[in-house]
Amino acid sequence: NAGVTQTPKFRILKIGQSMTLQCTQDMNHNYMYWYRQDPGMGLKLIYYSVGAGITDKGEVPNGYNVSRSTTEDFPLRLELAAPSQTSVYFCATQGGRGPYNEQFFGPGTRLTVL
Amino acid sequence: DAKTTQPNSMESNEEEPVHLPCNHSTISGTDYIHWYRQLPSQGPEYVIHGLTSNVNNRMASLAIAEDRKSSTLILHRATLRDAAVYYCILRDVDNAGNMLTFGGGTRLMVKP
Numbered sequence: 001n002a003g004v005t006q007t008p009k010f011r012i013l014k015i016g017q018s019m020t021l022q023c024t025q026d027m028n029h030n031y032m033y034w035y036r037q038d039p040g041m042g043l044k045l046i047y048y049s050v051g052a053g054i055t056d057k058g059e060v061p062n063g064y065n066v067s068r069s070t071t072e073d074f075p076l077r078l079e080l081a082a083p084s085q086t087s088v089y090f091c092a093t094q095g096g097r098g099p100y101n102e103q104f105f106g107p108g109t110r111l112t113v114l
Numbered sequence: 115d116a117k118t119t120q121p122n123s124m125e126s127n128e129e130e131p132v133h134l135p136c137n138h139s140t141i142s143g144t145d146y147i148h149w150y151r152q153l154p155s156q157g158p159e160y161v162i163h164g165l166t167s168n169v170n171n172r173m174a175s176l177a178i179a180e181d182r183k184s185s186t187l188i189l190h191r192a193t194l195r196d197a198a199v200y201y202c203i204l205r206d207v208d209n210a211g212n213m214l215t216f217g218g219g220t221r222l223m224v225k226p
Contacts (some may be wrong), residue, residue: 033211033220092158100205
């Protein structure tokens with residue numbers, strides 16, 4: 001099993017461009033998350049989903065959009081990229097509800113906006 | 115979720131035990147204590163979690179104070195591969211989205 005995969009690994013965008021970060025999981029987990037991590041900081045939650053068709057905002061949702069049409073995929077869309085969105089983006093999944101379940105993280109996408 | 119306080123960094127020698135402390139004085143009775151670690155250039159990975167009792171798994175041990183206001187992650191024999199940032203995180207049953215709230219963590223350096 002691949003677990004959580006993210007593409008691309010690296011990307012450089014110009015200010016104002018748009019892109020979609022892909023996240024796919026093969027663990028049949030209902031819960032999926034997008035976090036961002038700025039240099040030297042902990043992760044911050046952007047958006048999350050508790051199942052196909054259901055998404056909700058996290059701590060830092062501005063400038064991003066998500067969709068969840070299938071259990072497997074949870075893409076993150078950046079519209080009008082800004083330098084403040086330069087960060088490493090991590091997708092994560094969780095199998096069940098409850099604070100005793102662990103989250104599984106992908107390898108991350110390193111995004112630079114110039 | 116309640117906040118946690120961890121030292122910014124710690125050093126250890128290879129093959130020696132490491133005790134990573136975490137203070138969570140405002141913990142509620144339903145908060146689970148989780149530890150994740152992040153190796154360089156990788157996503158975080160789960161280490162261990164507990165509620166009230168001490169816990170052991172293949173990676174580490176978690177010692178929880180009797181009043182639950184602090185906990186300690188114990189790596190029994192540090193290896194160079196254990197050099198990472200360790201995050202202590204509280205997770206509440208009322209957290210509908212079950213998201214993780216990361217603080218700054220403790221950067222563990224392991225000397226050969």
